[in-house]
Amino acid sequence: MRDRTLWTAHLGAGGLILVFLGLHMAIMHLGLTGDGLGVPGDKAIDWASVALRAQSVFFAVTYVILVGATLYHGLYGLRNILLELNPGPALRKVIDVGLSVVGLALFAFGTWTALAAPGAATTVGG
Amino acid sequence: MASRAHPNRLGIRGWVGGGRWGFERYLYTLHRITGLGLLAYFLMHIFVTSTRVLGPASWKQAMDAVSGPLFAVGEYLVFAAFAFHAVNGVRLALIEHGFLIGPPIEPIYPYATSVGRQRPLAVAVMIVAGVIALWGGLDFLTLR
Numbered sequence: 001m002r003d004r005t006l007w008t009a010h011l012g013a014g015g016l017i018l019v020f021l022g023l024h025m026a027i028m029h030l031g032l033t034g035d036g037l038g039v040p041g042d043k044a045i046d047w048a049s050v051a052l053r054a055q056s057v058f059f060a061v062t063y064v065i066l067v068g069a070t071l072y073h074g075l076y077g078l079r080n081i082l083l084e085l086n087p088g089p090a091l092r093k094v095i096d097v098g099l100s101v102v103g104l105a106l107f108a109f110g111t112w113t114a115l116a117a118p119g120a121a122t123t124v125g126g
Numbered sequence: 127m128a129s130r131a132h133p134n135r136l137g138i139r140g141w142v143g144g145g146r147w148g149f150e151r152y153l154y155t156l157h158r159i160t161g162l163g164l165l166a167y168f169l170m171h172i173f174v175t176s177t178r179v180l181g182p183a184s185w186k187q188a189m190d191a192v193s194g195p196l197f198a199v200g201e202y203l204v205f206a207a208f209a210f211h212a213v214n215g216v217r218l219a220l221i222e223h224g225f226l227i228g229p230p231i232e233p234i235y236p237y238a239t240s241v242g243r244q245r246p247l248a249v250a251v252m253i254v255a256g257v258i259a260l261w262g263g264l265d266f267l268t269l270r
Binding site for chain 1: 134138168169172175178181185186205208215219222
C-alpha cells in the first residue's frame with residue numbers, strides 16, 4: 001500500500017515535471033520558442049530578465065513546484081534503482097532515510113532561493 | 127522493487143546486456159541512464175541558479191563559469207535527454223495503466239505477443255522524441 005502510494009506520487013510528479021519543465025526549457029533554453037512566449041530567448045539569463053522573473057509570483061510558485069516534483073521524482077527513481085541491487089535491511093534503511101533527508105534539505109534550499117530572490121532582484125545589474 | 131523471492135542477480139550489468147532482449151528493454155536502459163543524468167544535472171542546477179540570491183555580480187560570475195561551446199553541447203544533451211525521458215515516461219505510464227495495448231486476448235495458437243501491440247507505440251514515441259530533439263537542436267544552433 002505504501003509503495004503503491006509512493007509510486008502513484010512518482011507518476012504524478014512526472015506529470016507536473018512534464019508541464020513545468022517543458023515550460024522552463026521553452027523559456028530558458030530554447031530561444032526561439034521562448035520568443036513566442038514573450039521572453040527573448042537570447043536574453044533569458046541576463047540579469048534584467050532574471051530579476052523580472054524573480055519578482056513574479058507565477059515564476060516563484062512554478063519554481064517551487066518544479067523543484068519539489070523533480071526532487072521527489074528523481075530521488076524516488078534513484079531509490080528504486082538502488083533497491084533493485086538487493087541491499088540488506090540496514091542499508092535499505094540508510095538509503096530511505098538518506099535520500100529523504102537530501103531531498104528535504106534541497107527542497108528547503110530551493111524554496112528559500114525562490115523566496116529570497118525577489119529581494120536580490122531589486123539590485124541593479126548589467 | 128527489491129524482492130526476496132526473485133533477487134536481481136545481474137545487478138547493474140543486467141541493464142546493458144540481455145541476450146535476446148527487444149527494443150523496449152533497451153528503452154528501459156536508456157530511460158534509466160537519462161534519468162540519472164538529468165538528476166545529476168538538476169542537483170548542480172539548483173546550486174548554480176541559487177547564485178541569483180547573491181545579486182547580479184554573483185549571477186554573472188556563475189553564468190560565465192558555465193558558458194562556452196562545451197557547456198552549450200552539454201545543455202543540448204540535457205534537453206535531448208529530457209525529451210526522450212519525458213516522452214518515454216508517458217509511454218510507460220500509458221502501458222502501465224493498460225492504454226494503447228488492446229484488451230486481453232485468449233491464448234489461441236498461433237500465439238500473439240504483447241510486443242506486437244506495444245511496438246507501434248514505442249516507435250511512435252521515439253519519433254516524437256526525435257522530432258523534439260531535432261527542433262531543440264535547431265533552436266540551439268540558431269541561437270548560438
